[in-house]
Amino acid sequence: MDWDRKNSVIHSGAYIAEKEARDLGNILDMNMNLWAYALEKLRVNRVSIEILGNNPGQIRWMPRFGAVKEGVLRQAVRKNEQYYDLHLFSFLASEWQTVLERVHFRRIEIEDPGFVDVCGGSGEGTTS
Numbered sequence: 001m002d003w004d005r006k007n008s009v010i011h012s013g014a015y016i017a018e019k020e021a022r023d024l025g026n027i028l029d030m031n032m033n034l035w036a037y038a039l040e041k042l043r044v045n046r047v048s049i050e051i052l053g054n055n056p057g058q059i060r061w062m063p064r065f066g067a068v069k070e071g072v073l074r075q076a077v078r079k080n081e082q083y084y085d086l087h088l089f090s091f092l093a094s095e096w097q098t099v100l101e102r103v104h105f106r107r108i109e110i111e112d113p114g115f116v117d118v119c120g121g122s123g124e125g126t127t128s
Contacts, residue, residue, distance in 0.1 A: 008045040010038040027058070032105040039096045041110070046092050052077060053085035062089045065103040 075083035
């Protein structure tokens, strides 16, 4: 997760290597809680999501609850000597209430541990 404070954007992408660990319910809960934290607690304007092209299930799943597909970066990621497209989606703060009305997930209350602990960085984010 990368926080671009200047532009009020969180960039997120979760790469779960083992197919057996890609349980849709767990992925939904993990992602929705992450995005809820970014939009509700950090009060960012936008969450940008990147999904590898070798995960067609998640690519199909994103628009079903309101994520807007913004495009595809062709062969943008190299993994195991193979190139994959990177599919880009987003939520805006102004769309979040509609998303919450469409998607049911197990909400986890996240105590604010400080930005350093959550993102593993200084909290400065990118400035470009």
